[in-house]
Amino acid sequence: MTFPNRRDLLGLLALAALPLCPMAQPAAYPSKPVELVVPYPAGGGTDVLGRAFAVAAVKHLPQPLIVMNKPGAAGAIGWADVLNGKEPGYKVALLATDLMTQPNMGLTRITYQDFTPIARLNYDPAAITVRADAPWKTVEEFIAAAKKADFRIGNGGNGSTWHLAAAALEDKTGAHFNHIPFAGANPAALTLLGGHIEAITVSAAEVYSHVAAGKLRVLAVMSEERIKGFENVPTLKERGLDIQIGTWRGLAVPKGTPPDVVATLRAMTAKTMQEPSLREALEKQNMGYAYADGEGFGAVMARDHAYYGALIKKLGLKGQ
Secondary structure: OOOOOHHHHHHHHHHHHOOOOOOOOOOOOOOOOEEEEEOOOOOOHHHHHHHHHHHHHHHHOOOOEEEEEOOOHHHHHHHHHHHOOOOOOOEEEEEEOHHHHOHHHOOOOOOHHHEEEEEEEEEEEEEEEEEOOOOOOOHHHHHHHHOOOOEEEEEOOOOOHHHHHHHHHHHHHOOOEEEEEOOOHHHHHHHHHOOOOOEEOOEHHHHHHHHHOOOEEEEEEOOOOOOOOOOOOOEOHHHOOOOOOEEEEEEEEEOOOOHHHHHHHHHHHHHHOOOHHHHHHHHHOOOOEEEEOHHHHHHHHHHHHHHHHHHHHHHOOOOO
């Protein structure tokens, strides 16, 4: 047997005395700011909700949520940006019901199944809105006039929920509209204020400030019951037209996002939705609070995808 010499033995002892270097561990999520992608222009209901949520989330996430507006194609451009993100969990999508209508119309290949739901945040019904100085004081007067002339109706883009709302009204009444697409509800409302179109069919929440200022008038809402802030406005159902269309908004990340990241975002969202500042922001804008957890939100998306698919087929809108 060969024994190490004195020099080798001292070298081995020196190596044994060195501290062990552990393998580098990945930084806990999130280790840097997270983008909250709002796929609509600034000023609309989705943008207002996203910014209020980001402010309220500060207490419940160690890194800030940075709102990024990436509008276009009724939401599809922003959602594609999230799906193409390279770092899981660092781009969170603010989804809306347009994700249920667009693929059913053949306008995008992106579907709700490309995402893992975090939570639904709110819900707002569509509202038939005209200028305050318009000659139509009731929805019946508006529909009667629309049957005699092709009214220009603004929406949030081809394939958007608001496009579908006006199309459903056409189908039920026999009126005919020229559907004018915009990048979001806010540009549509501004165009109506300018008198360049006759009406819009965006959410009641997105016109609330203009109505309060006496510049716009809501003729009817497309909901089961009258809504807060518009108690004097009838539902279409009251007028014999059972049309119930609106938009929810919720958070999601790309399918395949690590479970621990999903769990962190779900826990943060549940806590943020209880923040008084967020509740106050929603009430100020007259936006409906409608929280649903990840599982519940997933069920809502599956149900609405089927519902809007059937409605789009009935209205003959696929491929438009």
